[in-house]
Amino acid sequence: xxDAALERIAEALERLRPAPMAAPxxxxxxxxxxxxxxxxxxxxxxxxRVDLSLLVGVNRSRDTLLENTLQFARGLPANNxxxxxxxxxxKSSLVKAVHAEVLRQGLPLKxxxxxxxxxxxxxxxxxxxxxxxxxxxxxxxDLSFSHDDQHYKSLKAVLDGGIEGRPENVVFYATxxxxxxxxxxxxxxxxxxxxxxxxxTEEKVSLSDxxxxxxxxxxxxxxxxxxxxxxxxxxxxxxxxxxxxxAEAIEWQATRGSRSGRVAWQYFTDLAGRRGVSLS
Numbered sequence: 314x315x316d317a318a319l320e321r322i323a324e325a326l327e328r329l330r331p332a333p334m335a336a337p338x339x340x341x342x343x344x345x346x347x348x349x350x351x352x353x354x355x356x357x358x359x360x361x362r363v364d365l366s367l368l369v370g371v372n373r374s375r376d377t378l379l380e381n382t383l384q385f386a387r388g389l390p391a392n393n394x395x396x397x398x399x400x401x402x403x404k405s406s407l408v409k410a411v412h413a414e415v416l417r418q419g420l421p422l423k424x425x426x427x428x429x430x431x432x433x434x435x436x437x438x439x440x441x442x443x444x445x446x447x448x449x450x451x452x453x454x455d456l457s458f459s460h461d462d463q464h465y466k467s468l469k470a471v472l473d474g475g476i477e478g479r480p481e482n483v484v485f486y487a488t489x490x491x492x493x494x495x496x497x498x499x500x501x502x503x504x505x506x507x508x509x510x511x512x513x514t515e516e517k518v519s520l521s522d523x524x525x526x527x528x529x530x531x532x533x534x535x536x537x538x539x540x541x542x543x544x545x546x547x548x549x550x551x552x553x554x555x556x557x558x559x560a561e562a563i564e565w566q567a568t569r570g571s572r573s574g575r576v577a578w579q580y581f582t583d584l585a586g587r588r589g590v591s592l593s
Contacts, residue, residue, distance in 0.1 A: 339447045345425045349434045362409035367544050370537040371403055374528040379411050385484050386420035392525025393472055393485040397492045401575030402530040404488035405454045424450045432468055443480040456487040472523035533572060541577035551590050
């Protein structure tokens, strides 16, 4: 093959290579979503969240996460946080509400949402954020790993940072229904089939140990469930007498077979619609 042919092949390969990502304008928004193929940080004009005061039954987790985030926003040491536990109890809502509260207090802080399936690209994202002047919460909602899932290895780049270390201006918050981020049967199967059971699962189980904060969320009581709905009614100006609220809300949770903050919001959404009250 002559030199001219090699040069044409090289030029064709160069054209196929994706262009490097342009430096994002972090002043464009307070929140971003990370996308791959091609890599880009998409600004979010309006974050879907509720006010911190409307989150009921999570006082200890709320105070702990808020203090950790305020420390980070002020340039002080802060921990990565894993919010784990019952479905629908406000784990992701708390992360977004805490971010809003930090902004309300006048501290500059960005939040970047990353999908679990995009974790293999996390190193490229960290390189972008490392060069920025802003400080970032890297947020992954509903984080968990299934059988033969190797994405957990990419997460170590955020939690440990490898040889470079985690960027000083980045902290990682994740939510999960599982404290150890993987199914119990996956752990037990590996222990049963391994020559050294303790070593076989140590790498995966110890992943959650790399979070400095573990914040547990547990099913709410009936009183907390009703208080959530009362708080929404007061916030959005929906009027309803106590007897009707109690009867309807209890029936709603019975038909759903569960009681949580999510169920409370779903009942309130139905109530607001029936009363002609807009939530936008």
